[in-house]
Structure formats: structure tokens, C-alpha cells
Amino acid sequence: MTRFFQTLKTAPYTAWFGMAVILLVAIIAILAPVIAPYGETAVVGEQYEPWSSQFLLGTDNLGRDMFSRLIYGTRNTVGLALLTTAIAFTVGSLLGIVAAVVGGMTDRLLSRIIDVIMAIPSLILALMLLTIVGASIASMVLVIALIYVAPVFRLARASAQSVVVMDYIQAARLRGEGLGWLVVREVLPNIASTLVAEFGLRFCFVFLFIAALSFLGLGIQPPTADWGSMLKENATLISFGDITPLLPAAAIAVLTVSINFVVDWMLHRSSGLKD
Amino acid sequence: MKTVGKDRPPLLTIRDLRIEGKSTNGWTRLVDGVDLDLARGEVLGLIGESGAGKSTLGLAAMGFTRDGCRITSGSIGFDGIDLARCGEHVRRDFRGKRIAYVAQSAAASFNPAHKLIDQHCEAPVVKKVMPRAKAEAEAVELYRKMRLPQPEGIGFRYPHQVSGGQLQRAMTAMAMACKPDLIIFDEPTTALDVTTQIEVLASIRDIVEQFGTAAIYISHDLAVVAQMADRIMVLKNGRTVETAETRTMLSAPQEEYTKSLWAVRSLERPRQERGTGARPVMSLKNVDAGYGAAKVLEDVSFDIHCGQTVAVVGESGSGKSTAARVISGILKPSRGEVLFEGRKLPADYLSRSREDLRHVQMIYQMPDTALNPRQSIRDIIGRPVEFYLGLKGREKEQRIRALLEQIELDPAIYMDRRPTELSGGQKQRIGIARALAAEPKFIICDEVTSALDQLVAAGILALLARVQKERDLALMFITHDLATVKAVADEVVVMQHGRVVETGAVETVFANPAHAYTTHLLQSVPEMDPDWLTRRTMSNRAVPA
């Protein structure tokens, strides 16, 4: 634990900023109903009311409180992105390690399937899949998770492959260890730090992806508050020079920047204090 | 051997040099107050184990420090200019022109993107020493002097198209391109096989002598340095242990540390006689094996008996490691069989019983990759104890303690450490304990000492000999180092191009080799005699190949 704090001390300002933002977002997401002055979908005023003491950030195109929706949006957008990333990671990294450990036909088959998924641009693939299965929160989560299994698989496989050639893996194989032991006890601990950093990066991508889908009207559906669709719904205001609709987008930007700052620092550290 | 003239003018004068390197907890001393003098045309040998600061000192002689290192004090006088204090442009101008460098791995140190000749001519042309055409003509001449095949054509190849020994010679030729005053040789033959090494050594020595170039020759191998250097300097932990002329240093070392370095070279062990008629523990019978279409083993047979050590020697590509892979069941032979106590073992380790797996254990070459860095010593040794012997809880704990004591590591200190917190020798001991934990009858030792310093290696060999005696183990000892064979083995199997060329008791084979290759191999091993290389090359030239 002391070592953990010592490591924290060496963090650059950017990483500190990142960690602070992540913590703040987590608190807002958890305490959303307590913080938000109005309900998520409650119509409480006129259309497009300006900023005031009653409506801190004004109201949206249907007269709902922007500030409250922004807070609820944290919960929805971040929560769904987290869920999606978690699914993609569990499936992708397990398959990737198994492919590297088992090798042979299993590896080739899995890799070819992943190659095909990676061969289609992700946004196009997502849109096509959503056309087929229809837009809903569950299908969106599954579709994006499926798409992101591919890069996670590739990374997990590549890093596991560099571990699998080590003599200690050969020693474990020759001891007669089963697949489960090899994957969980021998390989996974050695690539965990790479995967954690990747989780951060992928979370950002997934998060931006969900936001983009919602922005295109194909992700999280109204009336659920979500940062991507909030921008879409209120975009008209921008042509009047009002920045309010940009706030949810700015929130997305600040969170992804923060995560990237932290991940960058982690990667920098794990690369062995170089440069 | 050149005679050392005391009257030759000084070229390099290093005084009280201190260099520090950045590590996880602050700065560590790499070179700690070293003085060094080198006259024009003189060759100085730098000897020391890993971490002694040889390379750091060698690079500092060029005014160069690696990233993350800094010179904290002292001076590096090269021909009247202090390289530690002059401007970067002065240093840069000297490098390649007046001081050149030959790296350990030529294969990695040549740029894969450019032809050899382009890299050769780079320094002379960029530094305006001579025009390109002249540099090219001289390159061919240097290639010829270094006895490279097809000196006119070889420069137009890319590095990956040329063999390791030839690359090392091409790199020496490149260092000579501007006729420098000083060349730093940083372990130039360490990565080569012995029979290649002798040729490279001879050509390096000839060219240095011919041009009268001063050199610093860095190596961990005393016998090699003895051939090359007029004077030898022994380094330990960044400090000078002693300096003397080569002959004096070899015959009468002053310091304890130097003496111990000398002593480990002459380890020998009492031979174990094989009980006649006894059934071998492990046998290979007429094994052919290969990877895809490439055949690596052809008709290989040998036996290993209880309580005996059989050394399998050969150069890289001889198939000695492949033989081990066949025995352990990682590689399926295309013909022939593996017998354990007279019983045929399944070719694939996946089809072997847990009991069979238990009796064939392995100790690896690189201690760094042999132990899982994310497991504690307790887990590493405890797993086979639990897996094979079914011991749990207190019994398992006691067994781990006993094993640690057996390998001379204090359980109280080391039990819960991780491999990264151990030294190379300690890691190798843990590797031995892991193999012993299975209570096997047979252990494969794959180049177990080649990644270790000599003194540490000697300790490992002694440990192996002791546990072998205690447990009546059969050991298969794979090595390329004939000195190690003498120190550990009862019998020797000599391999070349995937075939066994000779087998027999160590004394017999070493004293009266029956096969020409064995003779060649034995004669290529450098001896601690400064005249060895001269004698050897003379005799080679007398008998045209």
C-alpha cells in the first residue's frame, strides 16, 4: 500500500488531473439522483430557457433541465460504456490468451474470425448490425462489445504470445498443467498490466463510440438522458452562438482526456522508466 | 605478441573517472574512480564479470555515455583533449574518425536497412576524410585483410545476408575505415561459436598489429583477452582490482579476486564409473527429428546412466538442444524412440503419464525467463511439490524449506520473494530446486551456466554435483563450453550437424579424439597461454585446409 502511494507521488500533473476527474465523474454517476435538482425526463419549463438560478444551464428542446440531464447522462453514458468494455474485455482477453496458449488450429480459426471483424470499419459494422437487430440499449451494448472483442483479442493474443515462449511456460506445460492453470496462473498475471492500460484506452473508444451512435440517433434512445443524444437534440442552439449544447460533448472530451492522461502515465511507467 | 615499449607516447589518460546510472531508486555508481593509461599502439584488455563497468568504461573512452548515465567527475584525456569537458561537436568529430567502436553483436549493430559498404563508407565520407570512391576501394582492401570471402562483392550485401562471424569481421573493417588511433572492442567474439571465434580473433589481431592501432579489448573471457592484450586490467564493481602486463597477470595474479577468477577455469571432478550391465535411465535410439522439412537430428543414439553426467557438446545448430526437446516430448521424432528405464515413452509429452513427466525435469539456460516473475519462490517450488507429490499445508511448507536449504538459500529470507528480487545465480538455484521438488530420476541441464559469471557458475556446478551424488541422479548436460564439460561430466557426446560424431569417457575423448571435428573443436578453445593463438594460427597455416 505504501508502495502504491509512493508511485502516486511520482505521477505528473496530467495524471493527477486525470485521476481527479475520474473520481469526480464516478461520484456524480453514483449520486446522480441526489445531486440533480430535477428528474431525468421531467418537463419543468419552457423550450430553450436561458441559464438562470432556477435552471443552472437552461432547458432543452422539450423544456427539460439541462443540468439535471447532464448529471443523469453521466450515469447512463459512462455506465453503459463500462458495461460494454467489460464484456468485450472478458471475452476478448480470455479468447486471446487461450489462442496463444493452445496455438495450432484453434489459434488460426479464432484469428481468422477476428480478422474478418477487423476488416470491416467498426462504425459501419455497428450501423449495419443495428439495422439488422434493431436499435435498443441491449443490442447496442452487445453489438459494440462484439466489435471491440476483436482488438482486445489481438492485443491479448500478441502479449500472451510473448509470454508463452518463456521457459517457465514450457516448464509448466512439461509438468502436465492443464489449460486453466496455464491461462489464469501463468500467463494472465504477466499481461495484466498491459490489459489494464488497454482497458482504459478501449473504454475511451467505446465511450466515444456510444456517444457517436447516440449522436447519429442510433444509440441510446430518448427520453433517456445521454451526452451524445443531448448534443443532437439541442444542436440548433449552436447556430445562435449558444455554447450550452456543447457542454455534454465537452464532458465527454474531459473524461476521455483524463483517462488518456492516466493511461499514458501507466504505459510510460510500465515501459520501464524509459525516456 | 608485441613488445610493450615504455617509451611510446600516451594516447588515452583517464583519471579518477566516476560514472553514474539512473536506476529505480536514484543514481548508482557504475564506474567508481578508475585511472587508465593507454599508449599509442598498445592493446589493453579489460576483464571483469557482468556489472563490473567494462562497457561503460569502454564507451567513456569515446566520451560517450548511454542514455540515463552521466559522468560525475574525472577526466578523459585523449591526445591532449579532455573528452569529458569538451563540446559535443568535438566528441562527435572524434568518434568514427579517431576513435572507433566494435560492438558485441554485429548482427544487431549493423543497420538492417543499408548495405555493408554504405555503412562502411559513412564515416569517412560524412567526415570528409576521403571521397566515396576511395573509401569503397579501401573497404574492399580491408575486407580482404579481414579474410572475408569475396571481398569485392560482400559489401554490397545487406547485414541479414551475411553470417555472424563475417559480420563481426566486417564491423572491425568498418572501425578501421578512417584509420583511427584507438578502437574499442566490446566483447566482439562472445556471441560466436568457438571455431568461428578463433578465426575472428586472429584476423582482428592481425589488422590491429598491422595498422599499429591502440585498442581496448573488453571481455569476460580471460583466455581470449590473453591472446589480444599487452596489458590486462581487472575490474570489479566499477573499480580497478589490479593492472599488469599480460604474462605477469597470468602467471602471478596479486589480488584474491583475480586468483579466484583464474582458479575456476581449472575445475575438474572425480569420474563416476558406470556400473557395467546396468540399464540406462534414459536412452535415445536412432532418433531422426526436424522442424517441417528441415532435418535437425539424424540417427542420434546415446544412453545416460544412474548417477552419471553425460555432456552433450556441439556448436549452435548441432542439434544438441533439439535432442533435449525430443527427450522431454516437446518435439516428436520422425523416427526412433525415447526409452526411460528401458520402457518406451510416448513421443508427445501430452500423452505421457504424470509419473513419467515427474521423472524428466529440466533446468534452463536463462534464469530470467525460467521463473514466472509474477509468482513467489514459495509458489514456484511449491507447485511441483503439490502437483506431483500431493503435499499440502504444513507438509508442503516444510518440503519447500528443505529444498531451499538444499540449494543454500535461507528460507526465512527467500520464501516470499519474487524472482525479480534475486540475482542470476540465485534464480538458477531456484530453477534447480524446482526440478528437485519433483523428485525426478533424470534432469536435463540446458546450458545452465552460460548466462552466468564464472564464479557464480562454479557455485552452480558444485551444487549440481552435490545433489546428484545425494540423490543418485542421471544428468544430461547440454553445453557449448568444453571447460564446463571437463568440470562436470563423466561421459561426453559430441554432435555436429545433427549427428553424433563421437561418444566416450571424457578423459578418453579429450586426450585422444577419434573424429576430426572433435579435434578441431578442442583445438579452438582458447587457452590461458598468451602464445596459444599464435601457435594455433601458425599450425593452421602450415596445414592448408
Place this chain on the structure above:
Amino acid sequence: MGRIWILVGERLALGVITLLVVSALIFVGVELLPGDLAQEILGQSATPETVAAFRHELGLDQPAIQRYFHWLLGAVQGDFGTSLANNRPISELLSVRLGNTLFLAAFAATVSIPLALTLGILAALYRNSIFDRLCNVVALIWVSLPEFFVAYVLILFLAVRVALFPSLSNIDPGMPFGELVYRSFLPALTLVLVVMAHMMRMTRAAIINVLASPYIEMARLKGMSRLRVILYHALPNALAPIINVVALNLAYLVVGVVVVEVVFVYPGLGQLFVDAVTHRDVMVVQSVGLLFAAAYILLNLIADVLSIVTNPRLMGERR
């Protein structure tokens, strides 16, 4: 026949196979669509006879395999069938929009690639300097920004507050070139900003990675200048990863246009695609999806081939 051309041939074959597999997947995906296509278009009130007649007209009564090859052959010849939404031939919709999208992507690429590579090389050259750190932080922030955020910020500042450029890019191919550039300036700028940071970071990383090699130390020990070490010794060995990054970003440009086109109401493929998805016009989705996938696979293929051809370890075998 050098090893290099065998490798290239293998990649090309693999690319064609991937394209076939992807097209089959797209086709099967649409096949799996719940409900009957003809029924859906005609509505619930249609009699079974009219539905059957319409199915025949669409060719839906033929076996799937046959329809797949019919569709694929058509697509290769530029015939994508007819749109379900407005009954016009899809190829007519596509040709103009494809041109527009390619124009936008090319515009962004010509600005961003040289700029990003130069900045990346400079950052590697002056590693750990103020310039490098600044580049690094700015790039890090930039890769984290959603495209629509960048797009709207540009609109807010360059179109609304200061009316420098139009916020709506309604272009048509008949316009003079200058007008085209002017109208598509904001979407192009958005794309440039979005891809540049990533490309720059990867270029820097690729070079710095190579800088750790022993042959770089050798070059420094030969007394070569920093610039020469980077340009002559590091860059040729970093080419393959850099080419890959460039291709990846080009591929991204072609796809990333979707969101940007929507924001700026730019009449390109992306717009068309999103509209088709929203209206569930499966025939158009199918066709545009195939087109995007083909462009993406092609660019990745080019990257693969180029990185084989520039691989130093395969040099000397090129002939």
C-alpha cells in the same frame, strides 16, 4: 521470383478472400432481417398475391446463393439494385456521393499526412524538449475529443461567431474547385484535427522505438549527427509502422466522415448511409456498407504490401 513477391501475392489473395467473406456476411446479415422484405415495403394490408408478385419482381423467390452472386456481380459492375425508399437505382445515388466523400477524405489527407509526419519526426528528434512535451500533451488531448465536438466547436467559432466559413457544406460537383474547397473547409479541418494527433503520436513512437536499437547506438558512436541518425538510420527502419499508421488513418478518414458529414450536412456517402440505416433501407445499407468495407480493406491491403516492400530485412531480394 523473390520471396518478397510471394509475400505480396499472398496478401493480395488474402485481401480478395476477406472482401468475399465480408460481402457474404453483409448479404447474410440482411437475409437474417426479421420479417419479409416485400411484406414490409408493401405494408400489412397487401394481399399475399401482391406480395408474391413483388417478391418475384425483387428476385426474392430465387435461392439465396443465386441472389448473392447476382448481387455481387452487379456490384462489381457498378449495379447495386434499386433503393427501397424511393425506387431509384442505387448506383445513381452512390456515384455523386462517393465522389464527394473521396474529395473530402483526400482534402483532409493531403493536409494532415505531411503535417503529422513532420511533427512526429521533429518530436522524436527533440525528444523530451518543451516542444516534444507540448506536442505530446496536445496530441493526447486531441485524440480524446469526439469528432462532433470538434466539428461543433469549429462551427461555433469559425461560422457563427466569426462568419469565415459556411457551417453547412452543400456542395455539388459542378462548382469551381475554389468554391468546393471553401465550402468543405470546416469538415476537412475537423477531419485533419481528428486524425493528425494520432498519426503524429504513432510516428514519434515508431521512431523512438527504433532509436533503442543497437545500430542506432553504433551510428552515434560513428559520430553521426542527430539529424542524420534519425533520417538515415532510424527512419528507414520505422517506415513500415509509419506506413501502417498512415493507412489506418486514411481508412479512418473514409469511415470517420460519417459523423462529420452528418454534422455539416455534407452530401457524401456517410450521410446517405446514416439516412438509409434510420429508414431501414436495407438495399442501400448493404451497398454502401460493402463500398465502405471495400475501401477499408483496400487501404489496409496497400499498407500491408507497402510494409512488406519497405521491410529492410527483405531488401536485396527485391528484383
